[in-house]
Structures are given as C-alpha cells and as structure tokens.
Amino acid sequence: MKSQQGLTVIFQPDNRKAVVPRGVTLLEAARKAGVAITTRCGGKAGCLMCKVRIEGQDAAAVRPAGDAERRKLGSLLHEGVRLACQAAVWDNVTVIVPEDPLKAAVRRKLEAARRGEEEDLW
C-alpha cells in the first residue's frame, strides 16, 4: 500500500522500514532505515558489495537494471540479485539483505562452539 508520503521499503531479515519517494535507490533507502549495506565504490556499480535480493513479484517494484548493473551482475539478475546502489524504488518493496560475510563466519563459529563441535573458537 502506498502511503501519502512515499513508498515503503522493508529490509529483511531485520524488518526495518523506510518510507521514500519514488526513484530513490535501495542504498539510500537502507541508510534511511538504518540498515548497513557495505560499499566501497561510492555507489558507482564498481565494487559489487551492495548486492541485495528481491524475490518474486517484488522484482517489478524497482526500476529495471541499467547497462552497468546488467554488465556487473550478469545471470545473478535472473536470481533476483540487484545492486542496492543502482536499483531505484518504483513501488513498495521488500528487500533481503545478505548477512555480512565476516559476521556470518563469526556466527557459524559461535554456533559450532555452542554445540560443542569445536574446542577453540578460532
């Protein structure tokens, strides 16, 4: 549902929301929602660190990928992957933000340690 003030972007798995005007990038919406998305290229489709996933019909809720994004992502585009710095919000949308790789490694180690599968944390 569109609000009077703009479009709602929901970031999962943290269920954070931002209301933004049409045309704002997912990266800008994430910042507004307080969601950390790593970048190194300053939003120029250069680093590929801002990959997010948009599933199902929500794929149509962001503008189609431009040349730079298509070149960078290739077949990942067909799997719902988008560059947050390039994908512009066109309708209400839910975006899945992948877990930071370092955090994921730490989480796996902690879970294994809790299960007693590893004696040392590192």
Ligand code: FES
């Ligand atoms: S911020 Fe670098 S590719 Fe999006």
